[in-house]
Amino acid sequence: MIIRTATIDDLAAISAIEAECFPPTEAATENEFRDRLEHYANHFWLMFDDDKLIAFVDGFCTDEPDLTDEMYAKADMHSEEGAWQMIFGVNTLPDYRNQGFAGELIKQAISDARAQGRKGLLLTCKDKLIHYYSKFGFINEGISESVHGNVTWYQMRLTL
Template sequence: MMIRTATIEDLDAIAAVEAECFPAAEAASKDEFADRLVHYADYFWLMFDEDKLIAFVDGFVTNEPDLTDEMYAKANMHNASGRWQMIFGVNTLPSYRRHGYAGELIQRAIDTAKEQNRAGLVLTCKDELVCYYAKFGFMNEGHSDKSQHGGVAWNQMRLVLR
């Protein structure tokens, strides 16, 4: 499997993987991804099986410590010198799951955040994935009052690097 960051050429494949991985109410749209790729393509970590995109992780950088729903839609809030690496999406195509692929991409995002001297990483997830992210060192801060998209109770989790 090959891992690299994104370009705008990856837009269709990214939107297709997202649509397979999330219900419509929770999935980011193709237009949202186009905007994200314009502002922070370097903060997408993509995994390919030959030339097929099978998994990705994405999220921008900000000085805001908490992840808000506004961030998903407003890619221009990305601040390359910010303290916190947000993680907005973690996706693996159903037929490729449980091989550690998402884990490799999360680790790549963590390694990049360390290299870039970030304070840490922040993500939100449903209850059933809290234990999964805890394995990487993320601590659960409980249900977020700043992210409720899709009508879901999202846990905010933070990995502090420094």
């Protein structure tokens, strides 16, 4: 398996995986991914099985201490010098789940954030995934203000 950051050429594959991993009310659109890739392609971690994209993690950097719904749609809020690495999505194709691939991408995002001198990483997740992200050192801060997709989200923070 190969891990690398994204380019605009990865747009179609990223969009296809997102559509397979999230319901339409929660999934980012191809246009949103285009905007994200134009602003922070180097904060997309992609995993390939040969030349097939099988999983990715993405999110921008900011000095804002909490993840907000506005961030999902406004890629221009990215600040390369931002203190916090946000994670907007952790996506793995169904046939590749439960094999540790998403975990490897999360570890890479953590390692890169540490190397870049960030304060830490934040994400939101559904209650059934709190235990999963806790394994990487993320702390549950309770119910997020996010109402993205009309779902209850929990904010998780990993301070480096």
